[in-house]
Amino acid sequence: MTTHIKTIVKxxxxxxxxxxxxxxxxxxxxxxxxxxxxxxxxVCEK
Amino acid sequence: xxxxxxxxxxxxxxxxHQGGLNIAYDVNSGSLHVLxxxxxxxxxxxxxxxDEDPSMLHAEEKLLxxxxxxxxxxxxxxxxxxxxxxxxxxxxxxxxxxxxxxxxPNPPLIKAICxxxxxxxxxxxxxxFAGTGPFKGRRELMTSETGKRALDFLFKxxxxxxxxxVDFFGGEPLLNMSVIKELISxxxxxxxxxxxxIKFTLTTNAVLLDKAIADYLEKEGVSVVLSLDGRKxxxxxxxxxxxxxxxxxxxxxxxxxxxKLRPSSSPYAVGQYxxxxxxxxxxxxxFYNDVLHMADLGIKRISVEPVIASPDDDYxxxxxxxxxxxxxxxxxxxxxxxxxxxxxxxxxxxxxxxxNEGPCLPKRLSGCGAGHEYVAISPDGSIYPCHQFVGQEDxxxxxxxxxxxxxxxxxxxxxxxxxxxxxxxxxxxxRFSCSGGCHAANxxxxxxxxxxxxxxxxxxxKRLEVAYYLKIxxxxxxxxV
Numbered sequence: 001m002t003t004h005i006k007t008i009v010k011x012x013x014x015x016x017x018x019x020x021x022x023x024x025x026x027x028x029x030x031x032x033x034x035x036x037x038x039x040x041x042x043v044c045e046k
Numbered sequence: 047x048x049x050x051x052x053x054x055x056x057x058x059x060x061x062x063h064q065g066g067l068n069i070a071y072d073v074n075s076g077s078l079h080v081l082x083x084x085x086x087x088x089x090x091x092x093x094x095x096x097d098e099d100p101s102m103l104h105a106e107e108k109l110l111x112x113x114x115x116x117x118x119x120x121x122x123x124x125x126x127x128x129x130x131x132x133x134x135x136x137x138x139x140x141x142x143x144x145x146x147x148x149x150x151p152n153p154p155l156i157k158a159i160c161x162x163x164x165x166x167x168x169x170x171x172x173x174x175f176a177g178t179g180p181f182k183g184r185r186e187l188m189t190s191e192t193g194k195r196a197l198d199f200l201f202k203x204x205x206x207x208x209x210x211x212v213d214f215f216g217g218e219p220l221l222n223m224s225v226i227k228e229l230i231s232x233x234x235x236x237x238x239x240x241x242x243x244i245k246f247t248l249t250t251n252a253v254l255l256d257k258a259i260a261d262y263l264e265k266e267g268v269s270v271v272l273s274l275d276g277r278k279x280x281x282x283x284x285x286x287x288x289x290x291x292x293x294x295x296x297x298x299x300x301x302x303x304x305x306k307l308r309p310s311s312s313p314y315a316v317g318q319y320x321x322x323x324x325x326x327x328x329x330x331x332x333f334y335n336d337v338l339h340m341a342d343l344g345i346k347r348i349s350v351e352p353v354i355a356s357p358d359d360d361y362x363x364x365x366x367x368x369x370x371x372x373x374x375x376x377x378x379x380x381x382x383x384x385x386x387x388x389x390x391x392x393x394x395x396x397x398x399x400x401x402n403e404g405p406c407l408p409k410r411l412s413g414c415g416a417g418h419e420y421v422a423i424s425p426d427g428s429i430y431p432c433h434q435f436v437g438q439e440d441x442x443x444x445x446x447x448x449x450x451x452x453x454x455x456x457x458x459x460x461x462x463x464x465x466x467x468x469x470x471x472x473x474x475x476x477r478f479s480c481s482g483g484c485h486a487a488n489x490x491x492x493x494x495x496x497x498x499x500x501x502x503x504x505x506x507x508k509r510l511e512v513a514y515y516l517k518i519x520x521x522x523x524x525x526x527v
Contacts, residue, residue: 002128004085004121007137008521009401011076013410013478014136014143020406021148026245027158027211027420028413028481029432031315033395034249034271034323035175035351035487038506039413040479041398041513042405043314 022046048130048139051106055093059139060475061086064515065380071514073475075140076401078514079132085125088114143478148412148464153451156203157415158211160422160433161196161229163188164221168253169293171285173325173353173361179217181424181437187222188425193229195446196423201240210237213247214268215422215433220254230266247271249323251285252297252304260304267318272301275324276336276350283329284361302343311347313393314400321395324350327361331370334378341385341392349395352505354487363501372508379512383519399479399513410465413481417443417460421452431460434486460485463495470498480506 025045028038060071061081068086070079081089091113096102102109114122132138165186167179179185197212204210212233214226230246237244247269255272263270274297275281282292301322305311311319322345326333333350340348352371355362363371378394385392414420417431424436427446435441443452465471465482482488483506487499 002131004082004125005070005128005132005138006080007077007132008080008518009076009078010135010137011072011078011402012136013076013404013407014074014141016406017144017146017408021408022406023155023157023207023409023419024209025405025409026315027415029160029416029420031247031271031321031395033349033351034433035325035354035484038396038479038509039410039481040404040510041314041396041400042409043316043400043403044405044409045316046406 057473061089062511064511072138072140074143075136077137084121088125148408150461154418154457155205157207158420159200160213160215162424163214163219163225164216165425166221167218169251169285170288183437186425190225190228192427193225194232197233199446209243211245215249218251220250252300255300264307270320272322274322277339280330280336305345321347321349325353326350327353328363328367331367334374346392375508375512396509397513397516399517410478410481412464416485418457468496476507476510479510
């Protein structure tokens, strides 16, 4: 039980270097920006 | 013991205050935590000591002894134990991601094209990167023959990838509606024959978006990005017709008709969606008012982005604007929460944050894929790395009329412009979220793909901070329900 830190989101990003990269995700710039690339706000489509 | 030998806190754990919360974002795992004041101060002290005295990076025992002297021994022990436990679970102070460069197939596998069906426009937006339509060339429309060649090029080069994407772009694509219709029909037929799925999007200023066209796009399942800058006076200052008259009155009813066709449009731009997209300049650094104006009109999916401008442009941001812009993002974040509470929820595209459900690290390293996964095709069939490079001959990759492969040297250059090859990104906490920024902005401001556009970075980091804050608030609201 933690009293000083509350974890809100548990991620495992670093481990996806091994099993990620299927390439099925949408191209980031096609969606709604066209001028300011943000990849991290997409969802994985796997 | 907490293991922080050779572990740069500044690079790997981002702590900040937002909306009265102490937030820690663990860069390598993508985890989010809320800290009490003692823990925030403790991590901040460690980070500052590492900054002030680089030898501290290699002397963890010395560092841990030095920090937290203002805390009682019990509290310090508790904090260290909690940090250690989270480190063991790889959630905070987690191991640095293994540095593996993205690997790509050869020849390049193209999965998306931006099809410039019209290098002409019926508006004369002052900040247009397409030079109000022609992209440094002449005003022209793409023929259906070139469009079909472009789709053939996409199918041929998409390899075993099932989903292919086509964005109808311009200038103003609706100026060439007959060709768009022909290409949608052709693309769907060929995709079916090839066992692929084709996804269409269209980016329009909405001037010609009458009911017939809106209903057609709805029927064909085309996702649509509609341009509107917000309040009438803001929109009309930058987005006039050629005669100088503002476009707001003409486009808003058409935009609202279309958005009402898609009430359940995905905030993450998945499936058949719409987004209303605007640009803000130094004339509306209070752009949160424009976002709220659109939300008040009933628009649910909103993206408003900073203008990319030459420093000589009167509307370009100046140093003194930065704080005002950041404050606008803060206000907007609170308004997002407020509107949700009032049952008038809307989403702001750049406050989306894919954390545990977001893209994998290989995707985050490689970014938008311009120049090798994503290309733009101009009306004459020329291929460029993305829509913003169209018309820049140095960046021409080939044409759809030649069977030749894409210019290898350029493909290599774009593939190489990933996070680990950008000096500033390697040590930045936002590196796995922005993926090194926009290639076109980097090239325009610094002449190199691997040198970042620093103003863009600063704003991107602010947006991410608010986005993570909103994730926390969302989780806290779920908990209290």
